[in-house]
Amino acid sequence: MALIPKELAQRVNRATRHVPAWPIYLIGAAWAGWLFWLGLTGGLGPEPINALERRYGEVALQLLVAGLVVTPLRTLTGFSLLKYRRALGLTAFFYVLAHFLVWALLDLSSASAIGREIVRRPYITIGFAGFLLLIPLAITSNAASIRRLGAAGWRKLHKLTYPAALLGALHYIWLVKGYPLEPFLYAVAIVGLLALRTRWTRLRTATA
Amino acid sequence: MTRRWTNDLTRDDVTPKGVWLNRRAVLAGLGAAGLATGLPASQAQAQALEPNTLEQITSYNNFYEFGWNKDDPAAHAGDMVISPWSITVDGLVDRPGSYSLAELLEGLSVEERIYRFRCVEAWSMVVPWNGVGLGDVLAKVGVQSGARFVAFETTVQPDVMPGVRNRIIPFPYVEGLRLDEAQHPLTMLATGIYGEPMPKQNGAPIRLVVPWKYGFKSIKSIVRITLTDSEPPTTWKRLNGREYGFYANVNPEVDHPRWSQGSERQIGGGLFARRQPTLMFNGYEEQVASLYEGMDLSVNY
Ligand code: HEM
Numbered sequence: 001m002a003l004i005p006k007e008l009a010q011r012v013n014r015a016t017r018h019v020p021a022w023p024i025y026l027i028g029a030a031w032a033g034w035l036f037w038l039g040l041t042g043g044l045g046p047e048p049i050n051a052l053e054r055r056y057g058e059v060a061l062q063l064l065v066a067g068l069v070v071t072p073l074r075t076l077t078g079f080s081l082l083k084y085r086r087a088l089g090l091t092a093f094f095y096v097l098a099h100f101l102v103w104a105l106l107d108l109s110s111a112s113a114i115g116r117e118i119v120r121r122p123y124i125t126i127g128f129a130g131f132l133l134l135i136p137l138a139i140t141s142n143a144a145s146i147r148r149l150g151a152a153g154w155r156k157l158h159k160l161t162y163p164a165a166l167l168g169a170l171h172y173i174w175l176v177k178g179y180p181l182e183p184f185l186y187a188v189a190i191v192g193l194l195a196l197r198t199r200w201t202r203l204r205t206a207t208a
Numbered sequence: 209m210t211r212r213w214t215n216d217l218t219r220d221d222v223t224p225k226g227v228w229l230n231r232r233a234v235l236a237g238l239g240a241a242g243l244a245t246g247l248p249a250s251q252a253q254a255q256a257l258e259p260n261t262l263e264q265i266t267s268y269n270n271f272y273e274f275g276w277n278k279d280d281p282a283a284h285a286g287d288m289v290i291s292p293w294s295i296t297v298d299g300l301v302d303r304p305g306s307y308s309l310a311e312l313l314e315g316l317s318v319e320e321r322i323y324r325f326r327c328v329e330a331w332s333m334v335v336p337w338n339g340v341g342l343g344d345v346l347a348k349v350g351v352q353s354g355a356r357f358v359a360f361e362t363t364v365q366p367d368v369m370p371g372v373r374n375r376i377i378p379f380p381y382v383e384g385l386r387l388d389e390a391q392h393p394l395t396m397l398a399t400g401i402y403g404e405p406m407p408k409q410n411g412a413p414i415r416l417v418v419p420w421k422y423g424f425k426s427i428k429s430i431v432r433i434t435l436t437d438s439e440p441p442t443t444w445k446r447l448n449g450r451e452y453g454f455y456a457n458v459n460p461e462v463d464h465p466r467w468s469q470g471s472e473r474q475i476g477g478g479l480f481a482r483r484q485p486t487l488m489f490n491g492y493e494e495q496v497a498s499l500y501e502g503m504d505l506s507v508n509y
Contacts, residue, residue: 039479045279046264047331048479109482117468175466177329178377178447180276 009078016081024087028063032056032098049106056099057127061172063092064165065189072196086141089161093138096131096168123174130167133160165190257322259402260333264476266407270327271428272377273362273369274409280371281409287368288429290413299359299435302350309413313399315348316340320403321396323419325426326458326490330467330483333475337417339398343391351387351435358390359383359440360416361432377447383427384440384454385418386499394419394495397430420489420496422456453509457500458490462509 035055039048044055067088074080104114118128137160139145146154169190172183271281295312298304318338326332346358362381366372372379389395398417399406406412411428418425424444434440444452451465460470471483489496500508 036479042478046260046268046475047278047473049473049481050331052479106479113468120463121466121468123466176276177466178272178276180376 004077004079006078009080013078013080016083021084021087024084024091028091028094031059032095049102053099053102053107056095056102057172060092060095060099061165061168061186063088063095064161064168065186065193067092067161068165068190068193068197072193076196090138090141093134096134100128100131123171126167126174127171130164130171133164133167137161137164162194166194257324257334259322259336260474260476262402262404265333265335265401266409268331268333268475269409270329270423271409271411273364273371273379273381273429275371276376284368284370285408285412288363288365288408288412289368290408290429293413293431295414295430296432297349297434298432300352300355300437301435302352304349307349309399312345312348312414313340316344318399321417323394323417324487324490324492325417325419325423326472326486328422328424328452328456328464328467328469330469330472330486331475332472332486336402337396337398338400338403339396339414339417341393342395342397342416343393345397346391346435349433354437355435356387357436357438357440358385358387359432359434359436360385360427360430361434362427363429363431377443380431381427381443382440383416383425383442385416385425386439387435388499389418392496392499394492420458420492422458424452425456455500455505455508457496457505457509458486459488459505459509460486461488462506 035044035052038044039052042048044051067085070081070085070088074082108114108117117124119125137158140149140154140157149157166187169183169187173187176183267282268278269281270278271285274281274284293309294306295309296306297312318340320336320338322334322336324332325335342358360383362379364372364380369379371377385395396417397414398411399414401407401410406415411426411430414430415428416426416430425442439454442452442454444456445454458469463469469486472486473481473483487493
C-alpha cells in the first residue's frame with residue numbers, strides 16, 4: 001500500500017544504491033567547521049557564542065528529524081534511505097555534542113556552573129537528558145554492536161531516538177521567550193512522525 | 209529628591225568622531241584621562257567603561273515589533289516612520305496634550321551619558337547615550353499630586369513592522385516605572401547614540417533608558433507617556449508574570465528561571481569572551497538602592 005508506484009520507488013532505490021553515506025559525515029563536519037570559522041571571524045554577529053550554540057542545536061534537531069523520516073518514508077512511498085540513517089543519527093549526535101561543548105566550554109566556561117545549570121534550569125535538564133539518551137546510541141552505531149546485541153535488542157535500544165528527539169523539541173520550546181512558531185513546528189513534526197510510525201507498525205503486525 | 213546625576217567624563221574625554229568607532233582608542237583615551245587628572249582609583253575605573261562600537265550597538269537588538277531575532281531590527285526597522293513624531297502626554301499632568309519632539313525637549317540640554325546596559329538574557333553592552341533627564345521632561349508637563357506611576361507606550365506601525373503583523377507578542381509594547389524611579393536623575397529619555405540621532409533599531413526617535421533595570425524596561429520609540437495613580441500593565445509581566453516582574457531591577461542574587469543572572473557577557477568579545485560578574489543594580493547600587501529600602505527584592509523582582 002504505497003503512495004508511489006512501486007516501479008518508481010524501485011528505480012529510485014536502485015539509483016541511490018551507488019550513492020554512499022560517508023559524504024554525510026564529511027558535509028556535517030565541514031558545515032560545523034564553517035560555522036565555527038564564521039563565529040571566529042565575525043560572521044555570526046557580535047555575540048558569536050550564543051549564535052554558534054543555537055546553530056549547532058538547530059542542525060542537531062534537524063538531523064534527528066531527518067533520521068525519524070526514514071522509516072515512515074519507506075512504508076508510505078517505498079523509497080528507502082535506510083543506508084543513510086546511521087550517518088544521519090551519528091552526525092546528529094556529533095552536533096548535539098558540539099552544541100553541548102560550546103555551552104560548557106565557551107558559554108559557561110566554569111565547571112561548577114555546568115552542574116548547577118543542569119540541575120537548576122529545566123530546559124537545560126531536558127536537553128541534557130536528550131544528550132545522555134543519545135550516547136549509548138552513538139556508541140552502538142556499528143556492525144559489531146549490532147552483532148553483539150542481536151538485531152532485535154539493537155532495534156529496541158535504538159528506539160531511544162524517539163524520546164531523545166522529543167526531549168530536544170521540548171527543550172527548544174522551553175528555552176524560547178514568547179511563542180515563536182519554529183519550535184512548535186519541530187515538535188509537531190516529531191510527534192507526527194512518531195504517530196505515523198506506530199500506526200504503520202500496528203497495521204503491519206495486524207496484516208502479518 | 210536625590211542629587212542630580214553628574215557626568216564623570218569631561219569635555220577632554222570626548223573622542224573625535226572618527227576615533228569613536230575604534231574601541232581601543234576610546235579605552236586608551238579614558239585610561240589616560242583618569243591618570244592625568246589623578247582621580248581616585250574607583251572613579252578612574254568607572255570612567256574606564258569601554259563603550260561598544262556603534263556597529264555592535266546597532267546590530268544586536270531586541271525590538272519585537274520587527275521580529276524575534278537579534279538581527280531583525282537592523283534588517284527591518286529602516287522603514288519605520290519617525291518624522292513627524294508626536295508624543296501624547298496624558299493622565300495626571302497639568303499640561304496634557306500632543307507634543308512634538310522639539311516641544312518636549314525645548315529648553316533642556318542634551319547630555320552624553322555612558323551607561324551599562326544589561327539585558328535579562330544575560331548579555332550586556334556599554335552605550336554612550338545622548339538625551340535628557342526624564343525628570344526634567346516630567347517637570348515641564350507638570351506632575352499632579354495624585355500621580356504615582358508613569359506608563360509608556362511604543363508606536364505601532366503594522367505596515368512596516370513584521371512582528372506586529374504576525375502578532376508575535378501583544379502590541380503596543382507597554383512599560384512603566386514608579387514615579388520616583390522615573391524622576392531619578394539616572395533615568396533618561398535618549399534621542400541619540402555617539403552623538404548621532406537615535407538609530408531606528410535602537411528606538412528612534414526617543415526612548416527610555418533606565419540603566420539599573422533589565423533592558424526590556426527601557427521602552428523604545430515612545431508615543432505616549434501617561435501619569436497614573438496605579439501600577440500600569442507592562443508587556444513582559446503580562447506575558448509571563450512568573451519570570452518578568454514590574455521592577456526588573458538588575459540583581460545577581462535574584463535568579464531568573466531561564467538565565468543565570470549572576471553573570472553576563474559583554475557583547476563584542478568574540479568567540480572566547482568570558483562572562484563577568486553582574487553587579488547589583490547593574491553597578492548603580494550607590495545611586496538607586498535607597499529607592500527600594502525595606503522592599504523584599506526577591507518578591508518585587
Ligand atoms: C537532544 C539534544 C539537544 C537538542 C536537539 C538541542 C536543540 C537545541 C535547539 C534547536 C536550540 C535552539 C536553536 C535556535 O534558537 O535556533 C537549542 C538551544 C540551546 N540549547 Fe540545546 N539541544 C540539545 C541538548 C542541549 C544540551 C545537552 C544543552 C546543555 C547542557 C543545551 C543547551 C542549550 C542552550 C544553552 C541553548 C541556547 C539557549 C538560549 O539562547 O537562550 N542543549 N538547543
